Amino acid sequence: MKAGTIGASFVAWGGAVLSSLCCLLPLAVIVLGLGSGAFMAVTMRYRWLLIPAGVLGIAAGFVLYARERRRCDALGCRMAGSRITLAVLLAASVVVAASIVLDQFPEMTSDLLAHLAGDDHSGAGHGMKGMGGR
Numbered sequence: 001m002k003a004g005t006i007g008a009s010f011v012a013w014g015g016a017v018l019s020s021l022c023c024l025l026p027l028a029v030i031v032l033g034l035g036s037g038a039f040m041a042v043t044m045r046y047r048w049l050l051i052p053a054g055v056l057g058i059a060a061g062f063v064l065y066a067r068e069r070r071r072c073d074a075l076g077c078r079m080a081g082s083r084i085t086l087a088v089l090l091a092a093s094v095v096v097a098a099s100i101v102l103d104q105f106p107e108m109t110s111d112l113l114a115h116l117a118g119d120d121h122s123g124a125g126h127g128m129k130g131m132g133g134r
Contacts (some may be wrong), residue, residue, distance in 0.1 A: 007064050009061065009084075009085050009088045009089070011057055011060045011061040011064060012057060012058050012060075012061025012062070012088060012089045012092040012093075013057075013061075013088060013092050014057050015053065015054045015055065015056060015057015015058045015059075015060065015061065015092065015096065016054055016057065016058065016091075016092035016093075016095040016096050017054075018050050018053040018054045018057060047103055051096075051099060051100060051103060054095075054096045054099060055096060055100075057092075057096075058089070058092055058093050058096050061089050061092065062089055065082075065085055065086065065089060069082065
């Protein structure tokens with residue numbers, strides 16, 4: 001495999017990892033029971049930096065992939081690992097898109113966390129019903 005195709009994959013996954021640090025990684029840690037909500041609270045403070053870095057990483061990965069693709073087309077050679085690299089780029093794009101959705105729709109995120117934690121009450125925490133208040 002050429003360095004260009006490997007570089008596109010690494011840049012894309014680097015961007016996906018950066019972007020997921022604020023939303024997906026803490027969610028996975030909590031679901032697996034390896035940490036607490038404090039980890040998510042700390043990483044969420046930096047979402048203004050992490051999500052754009054993830055988007056830029058994915059964009060750079062696609063640019064590197066397209067550049068290597070054009071080079072191989074011009075030379076008439078077969079691009080080594082193009083299917084794998086494209087699959088990695090698309091998977092990383094899904095990770096970044098999920099991070100953006102979880103960040104932009106916090107109510108959906110809280111419902112998802114409640115569901116994953118085993119709380120079967122839909123919309124838990126969004127209302128004061130049943131709290132014993134007047």
